[in-house]
Amino acid sequence: MILEEDVRTDGAQVAFNGPLKQGANTRKAGEDVAAGEVILPAGRVLTPADLALASATGLAELTLRKRLRVAVISTGDELVAPGQAAGLGQIYDANRPMLLALVQQFGFEPVDLGRIADDRAALGAALDRAAAVADVILTSGGASAGDEDHVSALLRETGALQEWRMALKPGRPLALGLWAGRPVFGLPGNPVAALVCALVFARPAMGLLAGAAWSVPLGFDVPAGFSKRKKPGRREYLRARMRAGQVEVFKSEGSGRISGLSWAEGLVELPEGGLEIAPGDLVRFIPYASFGMS
Incomplete structure (x- = not known):
């Protein structure tokens, strides 16, 4: 096969510029993907390149899992929403906007359940609401051992607390458990620790729950x-x-x-x-x- 840019013609004759080589500039049937070959295995997170591959093989539809719904809750009397006036002893809620955006970047559907005061009954009710509308629950704050650390206390009372105080810096207080059958990641209140624990612990676990394969971050x-x-x-x-x-x-x-x-x-x-x-x-x-x- 000769490339068009390597030929000249006067309308009656064709002249080739350059040597001819048998099989050059040709594509063999099945050289990219053979008939019956698996092109996109289960557990793969689709990329734009994957959509090109599926389209090139004639696939108009793919079987997908529903997006994981992740509820995000901030806890603490000291928290106020950005834009509001912060009084003495109060700080702005930095974790919830960060975690909601992070969940969306992971490809999941974030569900904002707002800020809950340091009240055990109110937090229990919020966890009930979260379990009713989401597949996973992320909380920040309340995972330590103080009197107002109600996340770990509630999970302990229900017998659903699985892990607490990881050998990790930052992020020692981390509560992992279940609430009404929904996985709960009780992240630390400090934003740096909350992000690190979300990336190291919650991200791969949520990926599995969403149907993806276990992924180890490339370092x-x-x-x-x-x-x-x-x-x-x-x-x-x-x-x-x-x-x-x-x-x-x-x-x-x-x-x-x-x-x-x-x-x-x-x-x-x-x-x-x-x-x-x-x-x-x-x-x-x-x-x-x-x-x-x-």
């Missing part, structure tokens, strides 16, 4: 542009970003420093054991995109 071993001495005992995640071929970390590890989440482009993951990191040592950097977050 890269890159040179450290920082130094750190880490004590043994907990896995740690540092807010980080890549610059000039090295990964740098945010100036503070405090869980309340929300600006670090926006500053970062991903997380550095440090294992449970103790270690001392010097500039140039290889560390594991996981971009936000590997978690499904942009």
